[in-house]
Amino acid sequence: MLPPQPALSLIGSAELAPQTTLVIPVIGGAIPADVAAAAAAGGFTGAKGDTLRLHAPSPDHAGRSVLLLGLGKGGEAKAEAAGAAAAAALGSLRHIAIDGRALPRGLSVPLALGAALRAWRMPQYRQGEMPDDICRIDRIDLVVEDPERLGRRFEEAQITVEAVCFAKTLTAEPSNILTPAAFIKRLSKLEKVGIAVEVIEGKALAREGLNLLAAVGRGSANPPALVILRWPGTLDAPPVTFVGKGITFDTGGISIKSADHMWDMRGDMGGAAVCAGAMLALARRKTPAPVSAVLALAENMVSGEAYRPGDVVQSHSGLTVEIIDTDAEGRLVLADALSYALAHLKPRAIVDVATLTYAVGAALGQEMAGVYANDTVLAANLAAAGEKVSERLWRLPMTDRDRDALASDIADIKQCLAGKLVPDASLAAAFLSRFVGDTPWAHIDIGGTDAREEADERYPAGPTAFGLRLLDQLIALRYEDPDHP
Amino acid sequence: MLDVAFSKLAAPKTGAVVLLLAEDEQLSGLAAGLNEASGGAVARALEVAGFKGQKGKTALLLAPVAGLTRVLAYGLGKRMELTTSVLEEAGGCIAATLAAETQATIIAEGIGGAEAAHIAYGAVLRSYRFDLYRTKEKLEDKPKLAGIAVLLADATKARAAFVPLKAVAEGIFLTRDLVTEPANILTPAVMAERCKELTKLGVKVEILGPKEMTKLGFGALMGVAQGSVQEPRMVVMQWNGAGTRRARKPLVFVGKGVTFDSGGISIKPAAGMEDMKWDMAGAGAVIGLMAALAGRKAKADVVGIVGLVENMISGNAQRPGDVVTSYSGQTIEVLNTDAEGRLVLADVLWYAQEKFDPAFMVNLATLTGAIIVALGQEHGGLFSNDDELSQKLLAAGTETGEKLWRMPLGDAYDRAIKSDIADMKNIGGRYGSAIIAAQFIQRFVNGKPWAHLDIAGMAWSGKDTAITPKGATAYGVRLLDQLVRAHYES
Numbered sequence: 001m002l003p004p005q006p007a008l009s010l011i012g013s014a015e016l017a018p019q020t021t022l023v024i025p026v027i028g029g030a031i032p033a034d035v036a037a038a039a040a041a042g043g044f045t046g047a048k049g050d051t052l053r054l055h056a057p058s059p060d061h062a063g064r065s066v067l068l069l070g071l072g073k074g075g076e077a078k079a080e081a082a083g084a085a086a087a088a089a090l091g092s093l094r095h096i097a098i099d100g101r102a103l104p105r106g107l108s109v110p111l112a113l114g115a116a117l118r119a120w121r122m123p124q125y126r127q128g129e130m131p132d133d134i135c136r137i138d139r140i141d142l143v144v145e146d147p148e149r150l151g152r153r154f155e156e157a158q159i160t161v162e163a164v165c166f167a168k169t170l171t172a173e174p175s176n177i178l179t180p181a182a183f184i185k186r187l188s189k190l191e192k193v194g195i196a197v198e199v200i201e202g203k204a205l206a207r208e209g210l211n212l213l214a215a216v217g218r219g220s221a222n223p224p225a226l227v228i229l230r231w232p233g234t235l236d237a238p239p240v241t242f243v244g245k246g247i248t249f250d251t252g253g254i255s256i257k258s259a260d261h262m263w264d265m266r267g268d269m270g271g272a273a274v275c276a277g278a279m280l281a282l283a284r285r286k287t288p289a290p291v292s293a294v295l296a297l298a299e300n301m302v303s304g305e306a307y308r309p310g311d312v313v314q315s316h317s318g319l320t321v322e323i324i325d326t327d328a329e330g331r332l333v334l335a336d337a338l339s340y341a342l343a344h345l346k347p348r349a350i351v352d353v354a355t356l357t358y359a360v361g362a363a364l365g366q367e368m369a370g371v372y373a374n375d376t377v378l379a380a381n382l383a384a385a386g387e388k389v390s391e392r393l394w395r396l397p398m399t400d401r402d403r404d405a406l407a408s409d410i411a412d413i414k415q416c417l418a419g420k421l422v423p424d425a426s427l428a429a430a431f432l433s434r435f436v437g438d439t440p441w442a443h444i445d446i447g448g449t450d451a452r453e454e455a456d457e458r459y460p461a462g463p464t465a466f467g468l469r470l471l472d473q474l475i476a477l478r479y480e481d482p483d484h485p
Numbered sequence: 486m487l488d489v490a491f492s493k494l495a496a497p498k499t500g501a502v503v504l505l506l507a508e509d510e511q512l513s514g515l516a517a518g519l520n521e522a523s524g525g526a527v528a529r530a531l532e533v534a535g536f537k538g539q540k541g542k543t544a545l546l547l548a549p550v551a552g553l554t555r556v557l558a559y560g561l562g563k564r565m566e567l568t569t570s571v572l573e574e575a576g577g578c579i580a581a582t583l584a585a586e587t588q589a590t591i592i593a594e595g596i597g598g599a600e601a602a603h604i605a606y607g608a609v610l611r612s613y614r615f616d617l618y619r620t621k622e623k624l625e626d627k628p629k630l631a632g633i634a635v636l637l638a639d640a641t642k643a644r645a646a647f648v649p650l651k652a653v654a655e656g657i658f659l660t661r662d663l664v665t666e667p668a669n670i671l672t673p674a675v676m677a678e679r680c681k682e683l684t685k686l687g688v689k690v691e692i693l694g695p696k697e698m699t700k701l702g703f704g705a706l707m708g709v710a711q712g713s714v715q716e717p718r719m720v721v722m723q724w725n726g727a728g729t730r731r732a733r734k735p736l737v738f739v740g741k742g743v744t745f746d747s748g749g750i751s752i753k754p755a756a757g758m759e760d761m762k763w764d765m766a767g768a769g770a771v772i773g774l775m776a777a778l779a780g781r782k783a784k785a786d787v788v789g790i791v792g793l794v795e796n797m798i799s800g801n802a803q804r805p806g807d808v809v810t811s812y813s814g815q816t817i818e819v820l821n822t823d824a825e826g827r828l829v830l831a832d833v834l835w836y837a838q839e840k841f842d843p844a845f846m847v848n849l850a851t852l853t854g855a856i857i858v859a860l861g862q863e864h865g866g867l868f869s870n871d872d873e874l875s876q877k878l879l880a881a882g883t884e885t886g887e888k889l890w891r892m893p894l895g896d897a898y899d900r901a902i903k904s905d906i907a908d909m910k911n912i913g914g915r916y917g918s919a920i921i922a923a924q925f926i927q928r929f930v931n932g933k934p935w936a937h938l939d940i941a942g943m944a945w946s947g948k949d950t951a952i953t954p955k956g957a958t959a960y961g962v963r964l965l966d967q968l969v970r971a972h973y974e975s
Contacts, residue, residue, distance in 0.1 A: 363859030365917020367897045394893050401863050421854055423861030448916055 002130075004123055005165035006137045008116045010147045010154050016097055018063040020141070023086045023098040025111060027071045034058035039068055048072030049082070049457075051089045067096075071107070079107045080390070083114025084458050091119070091135035100144045105153060112142040113157040114458075120165050122172050122462050135460060159284045163472070164465045167270075167277030171450075171463035175249035175266045179222040180297035183248060183269065187276060190229060193283040201225035209316045210340060212332040215323075217298035219253060219306025224298035226337060228344070229279050233290035235485040240289065241347035242279070242471055243337045245330045245354035246272030246297040253300050253326030254308050267463055268330070270450045271354040272297060278471035289479040294341045296333035300326070312411045316340050317435050320411040328416040330356045331428045335435045342439055349378055349440040351474070352432070353467045354447075359424035360396075361448025368394045369449045369466060372429035375440035382442055385473035390458075391466050393444065402430035444470075486658065487580065487612045488632035489605040489647060491640040494594060496522075501555040501586040503579050505593055505604075507564040508538040514594045515636070523550045531558055538562070540571065543582060557582055557589075569603040570886055572596070576607025577952035584612075584628035591635045598642025601635055605643075606650040608633050610952040613658055615665045649781035653966050656777025657959040663769040664944065664957035668745035668762040673710075673793035676744060676765065677718040680772055680791070686779035689723040701836070705811040705828040706792055708819065712749055712802025713795035719833060722775045722789040726782060735786040736973055737843035738775075738965060739833050741826045741850035742768025742793040749796050749822030750804055763957060764826070766944035767849035768793060770961035777966050784974040788841050792833040796825045808907045812836060813929055816907040824911045826852050827922050831929040838933045845874050845934040847968075848926065849961050850941075855919035856892075857942040864890035865960065866939035868923035874934050877972055878964070884971075887964035889938065892920060899924040 016022070024032065026046035031039045035057045044052035050070030056062050069086050071078060083098070090096050098115060100108030119137040124130065144150055170178065170186060178186075187197050201223060205214045210226055217224025227246075230239070246269040251257060257265070272295040279293050307313070311323045313332075317339035321332065334352055341350055360370040369386075371393040373379035379395055386393045405427065408414040413434055416427055429443050449466040452459045479485070496518055504516045504527075512520050512528060520527040526549045534544040540562025549556050559575050561567055576591075583589045593601045612630060616622075637643060663671065663679060671679075677692045684690050695716050699707055703719075710717035727733055742765040747753060753761065763769075768791035775789040803809075807819045809828070813835040817828065830848055837846055856866040865882070867889040869875040875891055882889040898920045901913030909928065913921035923937050943960040946953060953959075 359858045361916045362855045362918065364893065365898060365901075365920055367895065367917070368893060397860060397864055397890050399861075399863050402861065421857045423858060425859075426861055 002121065002124060002136065002138055004121055004169045005161060006116055006119045007139050008112060008158050008161055009139070009141050010150060011141045011143055012147050013101065013143060013145065016141070016143050020095055020097045021065040021067065021090060021093055022061065023067045023069050023090070023096060025069045025071050025082065025099065025103055025107070027103070028073055031068070034060055035066065035068065044068050044070065046070040046072070048078060049085060051085060053089065079110040080114030081457055083111040084118035087115040087118040087135065087137060088455070091137060092132065094136050095139040096137060097141040097143050100142050105150060108142060108144060109150065109153050109157050112140060113160060116140050116161045117164055118458070118460060120168055120460055123169055156285055159281050160469060162284065163277040163281035164468055166280055167273040167465040167468050168463045170273040170276070171267045171270045171465065173266070175299070178248055178269070180225050180246070180248055180299060181222065183246065183272070183297055184225060184227060187227065187229070190276065190280055190283065193280065194231065195279055195283050196230040198228040198230070199225055208340070210336045211313050212315045212321060212336040213296055213298060215307040215311070215313045216300055216329045216333050219303045220299035220301035222248070222299045226340060227295040227297060229276065229293040229295070231279060231283050231287070231291045234288040235290060235482060237290060237485040238346050238348040239292040240475060240479055241341045241345050241350045242275040242293040243334060243341055243350060243352035244272030244275035244293065244295045245269070245334055245356065246295045247330060247333070248297065248299045250300045250327070250329065251302055253302055253306050253329060255325045255327040256302055257327060264451070267451055268355050269297065270446060270463055271352070274353045274465055274467040274471070277465060277468045281468070281472045282475055287475055287480060288482065289475050291475060292345050292347070294337045296337040298333055300329045315435070319413055319434060322408040322411040322414045324414055324416050324418060328428070330354050331431050332415060334432055338432060338435045342437060347439060350436060351382065351442045351444065351471065353444045353471070355450045356428050356445045357425040357447045359447070360445040363396065363425060364394055364448055366448050366452070368392045370394060370396045370425055370445040371442055372396060372398045372426070372445070373442035374433060374436065375442065378440045378442050381478050382444070382470065382474055385477055386470045389469040389473050391470040396426060398426050398429040398433060402426050403433070406431055486654065487609045487630065489609065489651070490632065490634045491601070491643040491647070492634055492636050493640055494636050494638060497553070497590040499552050501557065501583050501589045502553055503557045503559060503589055503591040505559050505561055505575060505591065505596070506538040507561045507567070508540070510538060510564070515592050516594070519550060519556065527556060536560065541574065541578070543578065545582065554586060555583065569600060572600055572603040573607030573610070574951040576604040577611035579633070580608040580611040580630060581949070584630050587629050587631050589630060589633045591633060593635050593637040596637060598637065598639035599646040601637045601643045602646035602650055605633060605635055605647055606654060607952045609651070609654045610657065611954060613661055613954055615662065615956065652780030653777040653963065655780050656773040656966070657962050659776050660769045660773030660959035660962055661957040663772060664763045664766045664959070668795070671744055672715040673718045673742070673744055673795060674716055676742060676768070676793050677720050680720045680722060683722055683772070683776055683779060686776060687724070688775055688779045691721040693719040693721070701812060702810070703812050703832040704809040705817055706794060706832040708803045708807065708809040709796055709825040709828050710794040712799045713797035715744070715795045717794040720791050720793065722772070724775060724779045724783070724787045726778065726784050727786045728784065733786060734844035735788045735841050736969060737788045737790065737837050737841055737846045738771045739830065739837055739846060739848040740768030740771035740789070740791040741765070741830055741848070741852065742791045743826060743829065744793060744795050746796045746823070746825065747798055749798055749802050749825065751821045751823040752798060753823060760945065763945050764851050765793065766851050766957070767940060770849050770959060773959055773962045774965050777962055778969060783969055785969050787969065788837070788843070790833055790837050792829040794829055796822070811929070815909065815928065818904040818907040818910040820910045821912045824922070826850050827911060827925045830926050834926065834929045835931065838931050843933060845871065845936070846930060847878070847936045847938065847965065849938045851944050852939045853919040853922050853941055855917070856939040859892070859919060860890050860942060862942045862946070864888045865943045866919055867891045867936060868894055868920070868939070869936035870894070870927060870930070871934040871936065874936050877968055878936055881964050881967040881971060885963040885967045887960050892923070894920065894923055894927065
């Protein structure tokens with residue numbers, strides 16, 4: 001069976017086998033002389049996004065196919081997109097190579113990275129033939145003159161591929177396979193690279209006062225858990241903490257969802273997967289920054305044990321919460337996770353990632369995630385990190401009026417408002433803001449960006465792991481300087 | 486409109502009196518005199534009520550002094566933090582609290598003339614009421630407050646400062662009237678006639694009917710209008726206030742005026758459909774803005790253009806799947822007849838940029854439900870191709886309390902309206918539909934500096950706020966008046 005991701009390696013010219021299909025990137029229209037005539041006949045000019053496949057076009061390429069890949073004038077972000085286009089065009093092959101010999105380093109690695117990320121595929125549970133539109137690529141070689149020189153940069157790309165594919169596969173797994181307990185088992189991969197994994201489950205949840213998390217998970221036969229991941233780093237500073245929503249399946253509970261598209265809810269743990277993947281990337285590249293993550297894992301099911309609309313639950317922070325809609329469960333588990341993180345990890349900054357609302361997709365579509373923050377600097381750093389890795393954020397308002405709207409007649413705070421034409425993403429952020437005190441905090445709502453129904457230029461169909469590279473980049477940009485830890 | 490007078494400081498002898506008190510300050514001047522006349526009763530009552538002048542706090546004393554019916558103490562908060570918006574809120578609160586009185590005297594001792602004018606402004610704005618169709622209401626149930634007098638040292642300055650504010654208030658009231666009127670009364674033709682009243686203020690008003698618009702080639706607007714027996718109109722209002730000093734490009738404001746929006750063949754659900762009488766609030770705001778600018782003789786050349794149609798269902802209504810040719814020449818596949826506002830704006834904006842070579846265009850429209858889901862009812866959505874214009878608009882929003890929040894635009898959103906049969910379709914998918922609507926409109930501004938304000942969440946308020954009674958808010962009039970005042974009149 002195919003692994004869900006291709007192996008990405010760096011090779012010199014000598015290791016390039018004569019039959020391996022080769023991707024030849026073309027910058028600024030500079031087409032190699034030996035294929036120029038064929039390119040002209042095929043209408044290939046080297047414009048951005050242009051591809052042309054040629055079979056044995058010249059004596060140098062007598063035994064192989066070649067894919068000419070137009071980069072336009074080039075640029076790092078564009079290079080990733082071009083790499084993705086190459087992988088999409090060659091998805092029926094097992095093994096491809098990318099010719100980086102004529103490219104500057106800043107382009108060849110992103111090109112290979114883009115191709116490897118695009119070549120990820122859903123876990124395959126089928127017995128019979130794979131349909132044609134599933135990408136088959138399981139090996140991508142980047143050919144360079146001097147493999148030694150690219151070492152560290154290439155290794156970071158390999159780490160990114162590993163971490164993103166880890167998170168995507170977690171997110172794509174069906175919920176009968178990926179229960180909260182199974183999710184925790186998969187975290188052994190993180191333990192192997194030096195991340196400490198602590199699990200709070202069973203009676204300990206109540207003992208710790210994680211009652212919101214317990215309430216959400218109560219309706220399911222697969223019990224909830226809170227997971228704490230710790231990477232010590234080497235700098236003497238409090239950790240940056242990520243908090244992820246990990247609802248392994250979300251029926252909506254008693255406030256049950258409509259049946260169409262409910263299958264999609266197997267991905268409602270995408271935020272937790274993103275946080276775990278970011279931890280994996282950071283540990284694999286041995287960041288000096290102390291980083292931790294708290295994952296709130298639960299399954300939101302309907303049963304005689306399930307929590308109800310109208311229930312009042314005391315949160316870990318002590319605030320009592322009136323439940324209005326059991327399908328707004330994400331903010332409940334996050335509230336306890338945030339409050340727990342504050343109390344036990346004493347973070348310098350806290351960022352949560354969650355597939356939280358439909359409203360954020362209605363607001364911003366699938367191109368940008370919404371970010372809410374109580375700290376302008378943190379929000380700006382996140383936005384800058386997002387620009388760098390093309391996981392773009394747009395700040396949305398969270399106002400006193402939103403907070404006031406959550407006043408309850410019976411408890412300290414209401415979980416959400418009923419009704420359709422309400423700014424639910426802002427209200428959810430306002431709810432969470434009650435659980436973070438004065439700690440710099442940002443909330444990233446990936447409700448619109450977490451998955452693609454169909455493959456597009458950049459992403460294959462399925463989860464995007466949107467936010468993972470952004471978190472990794474945030475640490476790299478802001479928290480690794482030993483002089484300003 | 487509430488009658489407003491500014492007078493010199495003199496102890497009031499009758500009626501209702503308002504004391505404006507800053508936080509933690511002793512009673513002084515006329516207020517101290519009043520307290521003395523009451524034998525110290527005023528100070529005792531304020532203490533018992535826990536009133537220390539905290540911002541927005543009130544205490545109402547009944548007949549504490551012979552001759553006076555009520556004394557209302559209103560807290561201004563810290564004197565150092567006093568802003569005009571605090572004073573406007575004070576005025577609004579006074580008008581609401583003393584609605585049963587016929588006359589109120591406000592002691593504004595220690596407040597400058599220019600600032601004190603905003604107390605009256607707030608009171609005027611809050612006392613708006615649309616009474617045309619209440620024929621049986623008992624007199625005692627109606628608000629009676631007919632006038633306020635503001636007492637202060639520099640009454641002359643206050644009087645002068647109030648003149649332009651009153652003109653803006655007149656504009657706001659015009660907008661509220663138009664937006665509140667039901668759709669059987671306020672048809673496109675009637676609304677256009679109401680615009681003609683602006684000629685009294687010196688505005689040049691030109692009205693185009695279906696014949697003219699068909700001849701011009703307004704296929705997008707006419708397609709929306711064709712299902713209704715009410716004829717569409719486009720009204721062009723020009724205010725040339727800059728004088729002849731030098732020729733400048735005019736500022737252009739464009740409003741969506743769907744006098745009723747049933748959704749057309751893509752009909753809306755019945756619940757809440759009555760709200761669609763105010764689907765012309767963008768146009769209403771542009772008309773009120775023109776009245777405000779002309780009323781206060783703004784030194785700027787401004788053009789207001791509104792596209793007025795009714796979106797109805799009939800045997801002649803536009804169908805989903807129809808393809809229309811807009812005035813710009815671009816063709817549009819109409820996939821949802823309830824996304825009609827952008828079709829109207831498409832033709833009007835193209836006309837505006839072609840005819841007037843504007844410095845910029847700002848359009849207002851109750852365009853999408855998605856903007857309400859995105860931003861709620863506290864910010865209008867701002868979409869723009871021009872960062873400088875955006876900054877000015879955001880600042881004007883903060884200054885007037887008519888706040889905006891910028892939203893993104895981008896190619897990825899633009900791709901969502903690619904059509905298989907025409908140059909574009911009028912809706913995208915279920916994601917980001919307010920942004921996609923803005924992308925659609927952007928295709929009709931021909932690269933000119935432009936901002937689109939989606940005011941679907943702001944045009945109507947379900948509850949009273951400090952200076953706006955529930956109902957039509959006239960959101961946009963103060964915002965854009967401030968934009969013009971701050972940047973385009975020097």
